[in-house]
Amino acid sequence: MSILLLGGTSDIAGEIATLTCHGEDVVLAARRPEAAQGLAEDLRQRGATSVHVLSFDAQVLDTHRELVKKTQELAGEISLAVVAFGILGDQERAETDETHAVEIATVDYTAQVSMLTVLADELRSQTAPAAIVAFSSIAGWRARRANYVYGSTKAGLDAFCQGLADSLHGTHVRLIIARPGFVIGSMTTGMKPAPMSVYPRDVAAAVVSAYTSKKRSTTLWIPGRLRVLAWIMRMVPRPVWRKMPR
Numbered sequence: 001m002s003i004l005l006l007g008g009t010s011d012i013a014g015e016i017a018t019l020t021c022h023g024e025d026v027v028l029a030a031r032r033p034e035a036a037q038g039l040a041e042d043l044r045q046r047g048a049t050s051v052h053v054l055s056f057d058a059q060v061l062d063t064h065r066e067l068v069k070k071t072q073e074l075a076g077e078i079s080l081a082v083v084a085f086g087i088l089g090d091q092e093r094a095e096t097d098e099t100h101a102v103e104i105a106t107v108d109y110t111a112q113v114s115m116l117t118v119l120a121d122e123l124r125s126q127t128a129p130a131a132i133v134a135f136s137s138i139a140g141w142r143a144r145r146a147n148y149v150y151g152s153t154k155a156g157l158d159a160f161c162q163g164l165a166d167s168l169h170g171t172h173v174r175l176i177i178a179r180p181g182f183v184i185g186s187m188t189t190g191m192k193p194a195p196m197s198v199y200p201r202d203v204a205a206a207v208v209s210a211y212t213s214k215k216r217s218t219t220l221w222i223p224g225r226l227r228v229l230a231w232i233m234r235m236v237p238r239p240v241w242r243k244m245p246r
Ligand SMILES: NC(=O)c1ccc[n+]([C@@H]2O[C@H](COP(=O)([O-])OP(=O)(O)OC[C@H]3O[C@@H](n4cnc5c(N)ncnc54)[C@H](OP(=O)(O)O)[C@@H]3O)[C@@H](O)[C@H]2O)c1
Pocket: 006, 007, 008, 009, 010, 011, 012, 013, 030, 031, 032, 035, 056, 057, 058, 059, 083, 084, 085, 086, 087, 107, 135, 136, 137, 138, 179, 180, 181, 182, 183, 184, 185, 186, 187, 188
């Protein structure tokens, strides 16, 4: 059985791999394969049976199925697939540069829909149970003026994932939908941490706990108490909401 990380240099995916790699064949699919070599070596040291690094650009949609099939050829049936690629993008730039707005929409929504569809299809054809992890975000819960391009992709992705999880119900494939709040890491470098911030290792611990303990699809707020903030967010009147700094 194998573990496939899509976004092989993602902080969160790296932490998930660290927690799950022992005795597994791991495939890191990375836009910059050279930057994933350090993690690959670390995973070998931690007891991964094998680690392969494959080149992967999520925006090239017609390579998605080939990549999943290549993983199965190299490392066998996939037990855990983590769809961790993504960009925050530059909101200010995206408001006047439509190519950048479309880039964010492509990486964070269209490519996710493509890859999740391929994974659900291919993993259903395998013989053993498997889990897919997708990353929604608090940013998609209620889009904010300060971050609405990225937020809208997460809103759409979350809706897609809820339906996909239902479509997988009764099969041996399950979907873990992670909804982290602010994660202190590469994606948020230079930003002031928001209330209830967590680190990539916290997100990984919650995901791996769901992977090892729950045997069905699930949606995880990370941290769990974020669900209270999410409930309050929905109540905030729009004239106040539109002034939220980010
Ligand atoms: N960080 C947060 O605050 C936060 C909060 C909620 C949800 N999330 C979501 O959690 C997921 C993982 O985030 P993270 O914190 O681990 O982010 P990260 O450390 O910035 O990693 C993002 C990964 O996506 C890859 N990537 C970007 N564009 C790509 C493309 N076109 N093709 C292939 N790979 C591409 C990056 O590759 P390069 O290294 O080559 O750039 C990197 O491996 C994302 O979906 C993110 O939106 C993050």
